[in-house]
Amino acid sequence: MNNLTSLKQKLRTFSEDRDWDQFHSPKNLSMALIxxxxxxxxxxxxxxxxxxxxxxxxxxxxxxxxxxDILIYLVRLADTLDVDILRAAGEKIEKNxxxxxxxxxxxxxxxxxxxx
Amino acid sequence: MNNLTSLKQKLRTFSEDRDWDQFHSPKNLSMALIxxxxxxxxxxxxxxxxxxxxxxxxxxxxxxxxxxDILIYLVRLADTLDVDILRAAGEKIEKNxxxxxxxxxxxxxxxxxxxx
Amino acid sequence: MNNLTSLKQKLRTFSEDRDWDQFHSPKNLSMALIxxxxxxxxxxxxxxxxxxxxxxxxxxxxxxxxxxDILIYLVRLADTLDVDILRAAGEKIEKNxxxxxxxxxxxxxxxxxxxx
Amino acid sequence: MNNLTSLKQKLRTFSEDRDWDQFHSPKNLSMALIxxxxxxxxxxxxxxxxxxxxxxxxxxxxxxxxxxDILIYLVRLADTLDVDILRAAGEKIEKNxxxxxxxxxxxxxxxxxxxx
Numbered sequence: 001m002n003n004l005t006s007l008k009q010k011l012r013t014f015s016e017d018r019d020w021d022q023f024h025s026p027k028n029l030s031m032a033l034i035x036x037x038x039x040x041x042x043x044x045x046x047x048x049x050x051x052x053x054x055x056x057x058x059x060x061x062x063x064x065x066x067x068x069d070i071l072i073y074l075v076r077l078a079d080t081l082d083v084d085i086l087r088a089a090g091e092k093i094e095k096n097x098x099x100x101x102x103x104x105x106x107x108x109x110x111x112x113x114x115x116x
Numbered sequence: 117m118n119n120l121t122s123l124k125q126k127l128r129t130f131s132e133d134r135d136w137d138q139f140h141s142p143k144n145l146s147m148a149l150i151x152x153x154x155x156x157x158x159x160x161x162x163x164x165x166x167x168x169x170x171x172x173x174x175x176x177x178x179x180x181x182x183x184x185d186i187l188i189y190l191v192r193l194a195d196t197l198d199v200d201i202l203r204a205a206g207e208k209i210e211k212n213x214x215x216x217x218x219x220x221x222x223x224x225x226x227x228x229x230x231x232x
Numbered sequence: 233m234n235n236l237t238s239l240k241q242k243l244r245t246f247s248e249d250r251d252w253d254q255f256h257s258p259k260n261l262s263m264a265l266i267x268x269x270x271x272x273x274x275x276x277x278x279x280x281x282x283x284x285x286x287x288x289x290x291x292x293x294x295x296x297x298x299x300x301d302i303l304i305y306l307v308r309l310a311d312t313l314d315v316d317i318l319r320a321a322g323e324k325i326e327k328n329x330x331x332x333x334x335x336x337x338x339x340x341x342x343x344x345x346x347x348x
Numbered sequence: 349m350n351n352l353t354s355l356k357q358k359l360r361t362f363s364e365d366r367d368w369d370q371f372h373s374p375k376n377l378s379m380a381l382i383x384x385x386x387x388x389x390x391x392x393x394x395x396x397x398x399x400x401x402x403x404x405x406x407x408x409x410x411x412x413x414x415x416x417d418i419l420i421y422l423v424r425l426a427d428t429l430d431v432d433i434l435r436a437a438g439e440k441i442e443k444n445x446x447x448x449x450x451x452x453x454x455x456x457x458x459x460x461x462x463x464x
Binding site for chain 4: 235236239243246249250251252254255257258259262263265266269270275276280284285287295297299300301302303304307310315318320322323325329332334337338339340341
């Protein structure tokens with residue numbers, strides 16, 4: 001068992017205790033997830049890139065809490081769909097290795113569909 | 117070491133090999149993250165909640181890949197900010213326990229700020 | 233002159249008066265825009281579709297303000313790029329007429345790329 | 349009648365002709381709207397702010413189409429809720445005039461809640 005599994009179990013219990021499974025359809029959870037990510041984006045919207053790399057302690061504390069909310073909804077959503085996200089991420093990295101070979105992608109932010 | 121740490125390391129190497137750190141400011145990564153979440157939302161936008169709970173194999177495969185992309189950008193973003201998201205999520209759950217006591221939150225989807 | 237033009241002018245003056253043009257890059261405005269849309273999504277995340285069609289007066293007032301914020305940022309962003317959004321929308325509808333012919337799209341929420 | 353009213357009417361007919369009103373709940377339309385905005389954000393995610401101000405002709409054409417999609421869903425959503433967005437935007441600007449007085453907001457991107 002890894003720690004994401006333990007987080008998943010905690011969230012499952014949290015939801016069951018509050019009778020929230022009725023609200024936690026994948027559709028609704030995807031909405032809640034994007035709302036949390038937008039709260040993160042809000043912290044960065046008027047910052048320069050450089051400022052976003054050097055947050056104050058206070059700002060970093062707020063950002064950390066948004067990152068936590070995002071992970072929570074992501075794990076909860078994956079649970080309702082019975083998806084192992086760690087495994088899925090591992091598989092995606094392998095796919096990206098093929099899509100973004102070092103010689104084409106080096107120093108280049110283009111999407112792979114723009115490579116010739 | 118847990119598996120998220122291993123994922124973080126893989127992504128760090130992936131980015132370094134491609135000289136992508138220059139693009140990976142927290143600001144930019146928050147944008148990439150919300151774009152991935154929106155691709156997930158797109159799968160659910162015209163489905164009923166019930167349909168979102170019972171996806172076809174094909175659709176589930178596509179959704180799984182979006183979930184992977186989200187985890188990848190989330191872990192990468194947390195790494196650039198040096199945030200331990202598993203720990204942050206654990207702390208947030210404890211906070212939520214106080215904000216959403218079972219007797220008030222049971223069967224109720226209101227935000228805690230609406231509780232009296 | 234139509235009313236969107238008048239709104240555009242007002243927003244331009246509002247920004248100039250506050251010396252905000254320095255923050256209003258299209259990149260930043262796209263972030264502000266998605267943050268506002270997420271605030272709208274938040275109102276609907278735990279509602280059923282039916283409930284979202286029959287909002288209370290209070291809720292509708294809050295939603296109306298979010299819609300205003302979205303239009304404001306959309307018009308402001310289009311202005312920084314010198315895009316006539318009404319004209320662009322008119323052209324897009326014509327494109328959609330071709331992409332979604334009535335006989336294929338009737339009662340069908342599929343994206344046009346799924347039509348055969 | 350202004351041009352937004354004409355756009356609203358066109359979209360209403362477009363939807364009726366395709367029997368799409370069943371899908372166009374405010375909940376679903378808010379999802380479609382955020383998906384379109386994310387497609388816009390995607391164009392800017394790896395650009396510097398400066399690059400986002402000086403798009404190539406090709407890129408600008410793509411961005412213009414996203415802006416059109418956003419306006420289309422925004423107008424459609426407002427119509428299902430019977431909200432006059434131009435009027436709402438006008439009211440919001442007046443509210444913002446009070447929230448962001450020139451002497452406090454000049455050259456300052458803080459949210460009004462941060463003003464003392």
